[in-house]
Amino acid sequence: MAFNIRGGRHGDLTAAAFSPRVAADLANTYVEVLLSKSSSFARQQARGTRERWRASSPGQDEPGRRPGRPAESSSRRPVAP
Secondary structure, three states, X not given: XXXXXXXXXXXXXXXXXXXXXXXXXXXXXXXXXXXXXXXHHHHHHHHHHHHHHHHHOOOOOOOOOOOOOOOOOOOOOOOOO
């Protein structure tokens, strides 16, 4: 397995195995894990930024939200049909 960064946000991933199918599976799994970690890191970073902003600006609306509009709740109850 080799990963070479070509500059910026691009790179080459090379996988070698006893069959082309296994090599493809290795490379695809590597990319899936990389994307998962990247997404998780971005969420953690956003959460930290929000928490720091709230701590430094008590009583103000969140950035990007229109004043007077309620914040969305993550604990919404399902509506009965």
